[in-house]
Amino acid sequence: MKAKWFRYVILAFLVVGILLVAGCSDDSETAGNDSGGDSDGESSGEKMNLRVFVPTFSTEPPTDESPVLKKIEEYTNKEITMEWVPNSNLEDKFNITLSSGDLPHVMYVPSKSPSFISAVEDGAFWELGPYLEDYPNLSQANDIILNNSSINGKVYGIYRARDLGRNGVIIRKDWLENLGLEEPKTVDEFYNMLKAFKEEDPDGNGQDDTYGMVVSKYEGPWDVMQTWFGVPNKWGEDENGELYPAFMDDNYMEALDFFKKLYDEGLVNEDFAVMDPAQWSEPVVAGEAGVQVNVLDEGHRIQEKIVDANPDNEDPITVIKTVETDAGVHNLPTSGYSGMLAVSKTSVKSEEELKQVLDFLDKMNDEKAQILAENGIEGQHYEIVDGKYESKLADDAALKAEVDGFNQMLMYLPEPKSLKAESTPLRELEENLKVENEDIVVPNPAESYISDVYSKKGQQLDNIIIDARIKYIVGQIDEAGLEEAVERWKSSGGTEYMEEINQLHQDAQ
Amino acid sequence: MENVQEQTVDQPKKKSKWNQILKEKWLYFMVLPGLIYFILFKYVPMWGIVIAFQDYSPFLGVWESEWVGFEHFQYFFSNPDFLRLLRNTFILALYDLVFFFPAPIILSLMLNEIRLSFYKRTLQTLVYVPHFMSWVIIASVSYVFLTTGGGVVNELLSGLIGKEVNFLSSPDWFRPMIIGQIMWKETGWGTVIFLAALASVDQEQYEAAIVDGAGRFRRLWHVTLPALRSTIVILLILRLGNFLDTGFQQIYLMSNSLNRSVADVFDTYVYFVGITEGAFSYSTAVGLFKSIVGIVLIVGADRLAKKVGESGLF
Numbered sequence: 001m002k003a004k005w006f007r008y009v010i011l012a013f014l015v016v017g018i019l020l021v022a023g024c025s026d027d028s029e030t031a032g033n034d035s036g037g038d039s040d041g042e043s044s045g046e047k048m049n050l051r052v053f054v055p056t057f058s059t060e061p062p063t064d065e066s067p068v069l070k071k072i073e074e075y076t077n078k079e080i081t082m083e084w085v086p087n088s089n090l091e092d093k094f095n096i097t098l099s100s101g102d103l104p105h106v107m108y109v110p111s112k113s114p115s116f117i118s119a120v121e122d123g124a125f126w127e128l129g130p131y132l133e134d135y136p137n138l139s140q141a142n143d144i145i146l147n148n149s150s151i152n153g154k155v156y157g158i159y160r161a162r163d164l165g166r167n168g169v170i171i172r173k174d175w176l177e178n179l180g181l182e183e184p185k186t187v188d189e190f191y192n193m194l195k196a197f198k199e200e201d202p203d204g205n206g207q208d209d210t211y212g213m214v215v216s217k218y219e220g221p222w223d224v225m226q227t228w229f230g231v232p233n234k235w236g237e238d239e240n241g242e243l244y245p246a247f248m249d250d251n252y253m254e255a256l257d258f259f260k261k262l263y264d265e266g267l268v269n270e271d272f273a274v275m276d277p278a279q280w281s282e283p284v285v286a287g288e289a290g291v292q293v294n295v296l297d298e299g300h301r302i303q304e305k306i307v308d309a310n311p312d313n314e315d316p317i318t319v320i321k322t323v324e325t326d327a328g329v330h331n332l333p334t335s336g337y338s339g340m341l342a343v344s345k346t347s348v349k350s351e352e353e354l355k356q357v358l359d360f361l362d363k364m365n366d367e368k369a370q371i372l373a374e375n376g377i378e379g380q381h382y383e384i385v386d387g388k389y390e391s392k393l394a395d396d397a398a399l400k401a402e403v404d405g406f407n408q409m410l411m412y413l414p415e416p417k418s419l420k421a422e423s424t425p426l427r428e429l430e431e432n433l434k435v436e437n438e439d440i441v442v443p444n445p446a447e448s449y450i451s452d453v454y455s456k457k458g459q460q461l462d463n464i465i466i467d468a469r470i471k472y473i474v475g476q477i478d479e480a481g482l483e484e485a486v487e488r489w490k491s492s493g494g495t496e497y498m499e500e501i502n503q504l505h506q507d508a509q
Numbered sequence: 510m511e512n513v514q515e516q517t518v519d520q521p522k523k524k525s526k527w528n529q530i531l532k533e534k535w536l537y538f539m540v541l542p543g544l545i546y547f548i549l550f551k552y553v554p555m556w557g558i559v560i561a562f563q564d565y566s567p568f569l570g571v572w573e574s575e576w577v578g579f580e581h582f583q584y585f586f587s588n589p590d591f592l593r594l595l596r597n598t599f600i601l602a603l604y605d606l607v608f609f610f611p612a613p614i615i616l617s618l619m620l621n622e623i624r625l626s627f628y629k630r631t632l633q634t635l636v637y638v639p640h641f642m643s644w645v646i647i648a649s650v651s652y653v654f655l656t657t658g659g660g661v662v663n664e665l666l667s668g669l670i671g672k673e674v675n676f677l678s679s680p681d682w683f684r685p686m687i688i689g690q691i692m693w694k695e696t697g698w699g700t701v702i703f704l705a706a707l708a709s710v711d712q713e714q715y716e717a718a719i720v721d722g723a724g725r726f727r728r729l730w731h732v733t734l735p736a737l738r739s740t741i742v743i744l745l746i747l748r749l750g751n752f753l754d755t756g757f758q759q760i761y762l763m764s765n766s767l768n769r770s771v772a773d774v775f776d777t778y779v780y781f782v783g784i785t786e787g788a789f790s791y792s793t794a795v796g797l798f799k800s801i802v803g804i805v806l807i808v809g810a811d812r813l814a815k816k817v818g819e820s821g822l823f
């Protein structure tokens with residue numbers, strides 16, 4: 001009996017061992033096939049195999065079998081393998097991919113992060129600048145944004161264009177109407193509105209269950225609002241042409257005191273410093289908060305959710321650009337692009353291959369490719385009825401899963417050409433404000449400068465200031481504590497950072 | 510004479526060792542997968558720590574990267590962050606040792622005293638459950654419970670004592686909160702080993718103690734605890750080896766702008782510097798420093814245990 005049992009155990013180990021060995025050899029075989037396919041493509045002029053690394057906002061991104069991808073492959077004459085990365089841990093995955101040394105052909109670069117810059121310095125990516133003029137769409141890229149996205153003037157990735165003036169204020173219109181208020185034009189009116197939203201029972205349910213503005217752990221809204229007070233966008237320029245960081249601006253304290261007042265009077269949610277940004281819009285939808293400082297297009301998303309829950313409340317949201325302060329009318333721009341598509345040198349070895357990849361990227365800006373990647377295939381994913389675009393994706397999860405996410409490969413150069421749903425008044429308002437915003441946004445004079453110190457310690461330096469600002473708002477530190485934080489910023493490398501940025505600024509003049 | 514004798518003694522010994530190995534060859538064969546696993550997945554990757562002494566760049570590779578010796582270590586020790594990180598990590602580890610380590614021992618002693626076997630088993634299963642929850646879930650549950658303005662605990666507090674406590678964002682509450690979470694999650698699971706040790710206690714000793722007139726607490730003190738002693742010591746030594754491991758996930762999830770001054774520990778620092786800033790060499794050096802402290806503590810504790818007469822680890 002015992003011997004038999006023993007033999008089974010041995011057998012089990014052997015099976016496991018064989019599986020392991022088989023598993024390993026399997027891997028290496030497929031890997032071999034892959035590279036074989038690659039070189040075939042080069043020599044016989046067949047379709048080039050491209051690996052594309054882009055973020056996905058869906059838990060089920062399209063597979064490589066998607067009919068939409070097949071059409072895109074056909075149109076661009078390439079063989080495409082998608083490498084989807086969940087947007088929530090994109091930075092991590094991006095850095096880990098960089099450190100692996102095995103980069104996909106086309107790689108989405110979320111920002112000019114220190115790791116991207118050092119990868120560029122090590123020669124991981126092609127410099128694309130000199131090639132762009134040969135391509136009909138890429139050559140139409142906006143020079144200012146191209147410069148913003150460059151590393152000291154050299155272009156290592158093709159930016160994905162976005163509106164510059166995307167920031168704004170989202171307001172519960174139904175609450176304004178209940179209280180007989182107008183949309184705020186000045187910062188005082190803005191404050192009075194928040195106060196009324198808290199104290200005057202804007203939802204009319206007789207209970208003290210509302211407050212003014214919802215903010216989350218994400219620090220963006222403070223950055224936007226301090227710009228209203230005349231605080232520069234990251235770097236300001238004094239009368240001598242010297243650059244200084246935004247928190248050294250004279251208006252900075254005024255802005256922070258305003259934030260502190262909002263917090264002290266309970267006009268902002270008390271737990272903002274710990275609130276998960278994923279839940280940021282929920283209090284507005286649920287009727288707890290009346291205001292959110294966010295990108296303008298969040299307005300119609302919130303509106304749709306409120307209407308979904310209560311169809312009687314037909315038009316509950318309005319949006320404004322900004323409010324006026326003593327410093328004038330200002331708003332914070334977005335960078336004008338959302339990440340870049342870079343071409344790696346590890347996968348794309350020769351200039352001929354690079355030209356093929358650029359040809360692919362260029363074609364992705366054609367109207368036909370934009371529609372494929374954003375809207376899908378006519379008849380399958382959308383119909384044109386009486387000249388109007390009607391998407392079928394909303395009702396069918398399986399269809400949606402065939403398209404959803406390919407638009408991450410789009411750069412919209414020179415402009416978006418995909419099909420749009422019929423506009424609602426709110427969406428139209430949002431679009432108009434985005435255009436109007438472009439006149440009042442404050443540019444960052446140091447946008448394209450790449451500082452060594454910042455590459456090494458940027459995150460820590462930024463955290464010192466961000467943390468101090470939040471501590472000041474909630475009253476954990478006073479003005480002396482704020483000055484202490486600035487001193488710590490300086491001694492942790494901030495002084496060198498300032499000198500470096502100013503040196504780069506002088507060189508650029 | 511002596512020589513001959515030695516040889517005759519030595520020879521069969523050697524032979525018998527081989528014979529024994531041969532005789533138990535299947536046992537050695539069975540240990541092979543485990544051995545291969547450790548070599549392949551635990552020892553081979555260790556050579557990666559050489560990048561702690563380099564200015565490592567992924568595109569140059571390990572062989573081409575520049576050697577910088579101890580530069581990263583020097584920078585780390587002279588960094589103003591170092592003392593803060595060391596302090597935060599040490600205090601958390603100390604709290605953990607003082608408050609969390611005894612908790613499973615006490616709980617298993619309590620469970621051991623339960624006579625009704627069905628009740629005991631049900632209870633045991635129930636206290637295991639939190640161990641299987643991920644930190645992400647525990648962090649969100651904590652948020653729902655502890656947040657101000659609608660959190661259950663704070664509703665209760667404002668009803669009872671008339672004011673709310675900002676557990677999530679106050680630096681003073683950070684450490685108690687972290688230790689509380691660990692205790693909630695892991696205490697039950699920690700009893701497994703102690704209960705196993707308790708199961709092996711000879712029941713006759715209890716009977717003898719009863720005959721001698723020992724009450725419940727006497728029995729606990731003179732029979733149960735001594736039986737657990739060596740288990741406790743071994744677990745303590747192992748725990749010291751992980752002394753500076755504070756659990757990255759938990760701390761990362763619970764930290765925010767307002768409590769970062771106490772929440773920054775080595776683990777989160779390695780993540781921020783290594784992954785978000787791409788300073789691979791530097792963060793490897795920091796991680797290596799942490800491991801060395803771990804080894805020193807574990808060997809030191811082992812020696813100490815042997816000195817006081819326990820069996821120790823090695």
